[in-house]
Amino acid sequence: MDRKEAQQLVGQLLIVDLGVDGVYLGELVNVVTEPKKPWRGEVRIFSVLSLPDSIFRDDTIALHEVPYDEGDIDLFRSQQLKRRPQQIQIEPYLDSVLTDLKRRYIRLKNDVSAPSAELEALEVYIKTLTSQKRRTERTKGHNAGNDEAPFYNEYTFHFRDNHYVLVDSKGESLYLTPSHFEYVWHQQGKLVSGRYEGDGVFVRDNGVRYIPEENSVMLIDQKQFDPYYILRKELDPVALQGFEYNLQLHDVSHRDLIHCYNSLLEQLLNRENETSFQGVNFLTFQTDEHFVLVQHHFKRNLTFESGQPVYDRFEFTTDKGKRTISLYTNAFRF
Structure with a gap:
């Protein structure tokens, strides 16, 4: 430049x-x-x-x-x-180091000629850093399982350059794309919620549609920008059930999550007017006894029409060498 x-x-x-x-x-x-x-x-x-x-x-x-x-x-x-590039996820320093270590670990794990000494070293360092992160979050009172009162980010609704966008107080734009994000707005004196359907239209769970006027106030619960929250929210119920079953199979739970890199969330926030997405998410779970790395390969067409293709492949790898693969698809071909 x-x-x-x-x-x-x-x-x-x-x-x-x-x-x-x-x-x-x-x-x-x-x-x-x-x-x-x-x-x-x-x-x-x-x-x-x-x-x-x-x-x-x-x-x-x-x-x-x-x-x-x-x-x-x-x-x-x-x-x-x-x-x-907008698709590059912004992570805190420690999280970004963990993401790169895990990428290297998974790459070497799939290479039969990879030196075992380096794999063992990666396991040790990933464990050490995730423990450090875990202690830090506990000190801050972090609890992924609690139900806190909503903390809303406020936006205004606009139509700019042939795109529907939400703009925050700093002037930063969030392009609206059909997804599982939940939006909140004032209607008839009370707060109601729904999803974005497309073409400037929001739809509530009861099917009632809402078309905001220019500069209307829209709210988004801050927790929806949490990578792990949106990952689970976006999964098909059957895929989520299979994912949780495999977590139990590996003796970990949602509360043991240490790190989540959500490629889909980054794409949703930064790609204008797109509905087809694919990529890989990385997750790390750790207990006092072991840790589990998860690769989540996904393909999505995020519209609210029935019969849209869905593909989820979860690869679980433990520090003890156990590897499990779980696949979900709704049988539509890509």
Whole structure:
């Protein structure tokens, strides 16, 4: 990107690609220009997209040698900075490290020639980091199973550039797409809820439709932006039942969730007017005795017409080497 484009991106997250030294997400703090020299970007590191290969050494992982930690600020050459594609999920630093470690673990687990020492090292480090995350969340009083009072994010409804969007107080847009998101609005003096059907129309569970006027206030419960909440909400009841059965089979429950990377949620929030989605979600469950990694492969066509294709494939892998595959489809071909 050129200097003028970079100056417009100050305050936004960019990709910092350092090649063999890793790939990171960071906030562009400032654009530094000097006469007759390429511009450079002052960036505050936010998270990791890809860890350096050099930290993986047979039976150990030198995480302390990752060159940048959360909050570190440094100057980078313009060639090292790129726009962030919207489909890249934004995660806290520790979660992003876990995501990359799990990707590597699953890739090696499926490679019969992979060194067992590195697999064992990955298991140890994933366990250690997830335990650290678990303790931190317990300290904060985090409880995934509690039923707290709704905390609503407020938006206004608009039709812009041939798209229906919700806009928050910061001016950020959320493009409306048929999905299992639940929206709340005021109607006849009370709060009612429903889903977005398409073409600017919302529908309640009782079938009553609502067409907001320009600038109407719409509310979304904050918990719906929780990756694991929306993952379960979006599953077909039979698929959810099978998923929960396999959790029990592996001696874990929803409360043991440590980390969830939800690719579908990221796509729903960032892709305009699309209804077909596919990708992979990553989940980690941990108890005091063991941990379980789950890959969730999905394909979706999120409209409310009957007979839409659904595909879910769950791959469970434990630190003891147990592997289970669960498949759900409604028999429509993709």
